[in-house]
Amino acid sequence: MALATKGRLSESLNGVTRRLGFRHYEENFVRTICFLSAAVSIIATVGIVTILVTETIPFFQKNSLLAFLTGTEWAPNNSTPLYGVLPLVAGTLLVTLGSGMVSIPLGLLVGIYLSEYAHPTVRKILKPVLEILAGIPSVVFGYFALNLVTPGLQGFTAKLGEAIPALKVLMPEFSPANASAAAIVVGFMTLPMVASLCEDAISSVPKVMREAAYGLGCTKAEVIAKIVVPAAISGIVASFILALSRAIGETMAVTIAAGASPVMPKGIGSEVMTMTAQIVNYSKGDISRGDPKYQSIFAIGLLLFVVTLLMNLMAQAFVRRMGRHAR
Amino acid sequence: MTPSFMQPVPGASRRKRIDGFFKSLCLLASLVAVVILATLLITVFRDGIGRVSMQFLTSMPSSFMPKKAGIQSPLIGSIYVMILTMLIVVPVGIAGAVYLQEFTPKKNAFTRFIQVNISNLAGVPSIVFGMLGLTLFVIFLSLGKSILAGALTMSILVLPMVVLVTQESLKAVPNAYREASLALGTTRWQTIRKIVLPSAIPGILTGIILAAGRAIGETAPLIVVGAVGMVTFLPSKVTDRYTVLPLQILDWIGQPNKDFRPAAAGAILVLVAMLVVLNSVAILIRARSRVTR
Numbered sequence A: 001m002a003l004a005t006k007g008r009l010s011e012s013l014n015g016v017t018r019r020l021g022f023r024h025y026e027e028n029f030v031r032t033i034c035f036l037s038a039a040v041s042i043i044a045t046v047g048i049v050t051i052l053v054t055e056t057i058p059f060f061q062k063n064s065l066l067a068f069l070t071g072t073e074w075a076p077n078n079s080t081p082l083y084g085v086l087p088l089v090a091g092t093l094l095v096t097l098g099s100g101m102v103s104i105p106l107g108l109l110v111g112i113y114l115s116e117y118a119h120p121t122v123r124k125i126l127k128p129v130l131e132i133l134a135g136i137p138s139v140v141f142g143y144f145a146l147n148l149v150t151p152g153l154q155g156f157t158a159k160l161g162e163a164i165p166a167l168k169v170l171m172p173e174f175s176p177a178n179a180s181a182a183a184i185v186v187g188f189m190t191l192p193m194v195a196s197l198c199e200d201a202i203s204s205v206p207k208v209m210r211e212a213a214y215g216l217g218c219t220k221a222e223v224i225a226k227i228v229v230p231a232a233i234s235g236i237v238a239s240f241i242l243a244l245s246r247a248i249g250e251t252m253a254v255t256i257a258a259g260a261s262p263v264m265p266k267g268i269g270s271e272v273m274t275m276t277a278q279i280v281n282y283s284k285g286d287i288s289r290g291d292p293k294y295q296s297i298f299a300i301g302l303l304l305f306v307v308t309l310l311m312n313l314m315a316q317a318f319v320r321r322m323g324r325h326a327r
Numbered sequence B: 001m002t003p004s005f006m007q008p009v010p011g012a013s014r015r016k017r018i019d020g021f022f023k024s025l026c027l028l029a030s031l032v033a034v035v036i037l038a039t040l041l042i043t044v045f046r047d048g049i050g051r052v053s054m055q056f057l058t059s060m061p062s063s064f065m066p067k068k069a070g071i072q073s074p075l076i077g078s079i080y081v082m083i084l085t086m087l088i089v090v091p092v093g094i095a096g097a098v099y100l101q102e103f104t105p106k107k108n109a110f111t112r113f114i115q116v117n118i119s120n121l122a123g124v125p126s127i128v129f130g131m132l133g134l135t136l137f138v139i140f141l142s143l144g145k146s147i148l149a150g151a152l153t154m155s156i157l158v159l160p161m162v163v164l165v166t167q168e169s170l171k172a173v174p175n176a177y178r179e180a181s182l183a184l185g186t187t188r189w190q191t192i193r194k195i196v197l198p199s200a201i202p203g204i205l206t207g208i209i210l211a212a213g214r215a216i217g218e219t220a221p222l223i224v225v226g227a228v229g230m231v232t233f234l235p236s237k238v239t240d241r242y243t244v245l246p247l248q249i250l251d252w253i254g255q256p257n258k259d260f261r262p263a264a265a266g267a268i269l270v271l272v273a274m275l276v277v278l279n280s281v282a283i284l285i286r287a288r289s290r291v292t293r
Helices: A008-016 A022-062 A067-070 A087-117 A120-135 A138-162 A165-170 A179-203 A207-215 A220-231 A233-248 A252-257 A275-284 A292-326 B012-048 B056-060 B071-101 B109-122 B126-140 B147-171 B175-183 B188-218 B220-224 B245-253 B258-292
Strands: none
Touching: A008 A138, A008 A179, A022 A292, A022 B071, A022 B109, A022 B147, A022 B188, A067 B147, A067 B258, A087 A120, A087 A179, A087 A220, A087 A233, A087 A275, A087 B012, A120 A179, A120 A252, A120 B188, A120 B258, A138 A165, A138 A179, A138 A252, A138 B012, A138 B245, A138 B258, A179 A233, A179 A252, A179 B012, A179 B220, A207 A220, A220 A233, A220 B012, A233 A292, A252 A275, A252 B245, A275 A292, A275 B126, A275 B220, A292 B109, A292 B126, B056 B071, B056 B258, B071 B109, B071 B147, B071 B188, B071 B245, B071 B258, B109 B147, B126 B147, B126 B220, B147 B188, B147 B258, B188 B245, B220 B245, B245 B258
16 A cells, blocks of 8 residues: 555556566667667757868868858859858748748637637537648649639739739739739748647637636627737747748748749849759759769758747747746 | 716627637637648649559659659559668667656656657758768668668668657556556556556557658658669569659659649559558547547
């Protein structure tokens, strides 16, 4: 009895199993296997960091880090090759911020709808719809951008320009591959993530807080805007950061839809190239290991890794803050 | 005269209107998500259904005969990569989760470190895993641009997902099960094998299926480890070169000849159909496990 009450029974039984011969060896063997499997994730992380750093060193021996980070020209085929990453960063930023303009407001509203308004039956339909949307491969979104979104944008601006000629000069010209179409589809790709994380954050707000506000005569919209969303703000902000981080790392849809010209973006309708698209571009061609182009993709990869890691850590810090508040 | 508390509050009707407007706004946003998914599926269906046939599934891809091109080699390649990935990641992922959740019930600094590491790994852009695979598997282990190198890369990519889902399922198994079993004198491993894992299996299976879906949809890391768009032979062993469905789609999307668009849409349709089948199985398993509990 004393065993069962003092601490957990399972802990105290460890002493017994230690004397069980074969079972003891089997136990230790399995435990080791499981330990090694858990350690694979560490090997993966260490591997990623090691590889990105070691493959980048030769690149920075030939090109200065400052020129890489502040250069506005990506021209590896020049007589003096230029590897300025800013055009790629600007392209990525344009697509990412654009996608945030879709995913953040829509995702937050869907999250609010799911946790505060939706009837259980509606929820049962809406949740799988979002799951399917999240599961659709990125290539498919690329097809969608190219064959539906871009023609749509082109048609829309043409019609608007006809109706109000004064607006014509303000309208961007949409080239077949453009930043806007990429931003829109990436926005829809990341929307389910924002929605589901916002829903989680909002549903974890204690019910008493809502009821206290209702008791003071607030309408539902007021309760949501003034009580629930502010209380869940850490989790909501975390979801925004994660969505933007996903958008930065998004590859296939932007490779197809945003284009492949590594120049500073001229506007939202022009062709841009993201960091990920450049990595794909150089990987598709058969370039050998010593090639500076080959080394440059690791420099881009390292930048990509550092930025997304920082964003993910930031999101985790917000989530931890949320946890403290709930308690 | 009506008592003051019964008189309408100033601005009440405006506040009510805002309330109604906000609700409609939320509903509208949700409808947008549904409409987008529907548009996407309908477009692909409209563009591609004409091409999906037995001939399409059993012909080799082509970049100059849009009407006769098929998806045999990419389809087989995708299935190979998916199966091989699952063979690698399922044992490692489950064992890792068992270690974190069952063998070390008391969290120590090391398990906390692994845990943080896994969450961060899940957020690394998929293309970075491709660069790991390129250097580690393709070059360092000299596996070349083979199915095996692709599957190993994909395994590391989906590993965090499998570990996290398995951990969630293990957490959901009531502690009383473990203690009852241990009280009968079993070892920890016997309890895990005979009691904990069987009760957690529906959740684990759901996670595995979702990971399989991810493995056939992901493209970027496979491009980096050397899968190419146009392969007109079937791989016969794990060291052969290969292509996968998303890459074939990418190749056809990029063709200047617009006649390839139906072929791309047809291939997308097949890919989405595979994902729908996988997801339906996952939903079925979830529904069944809810009934039995």
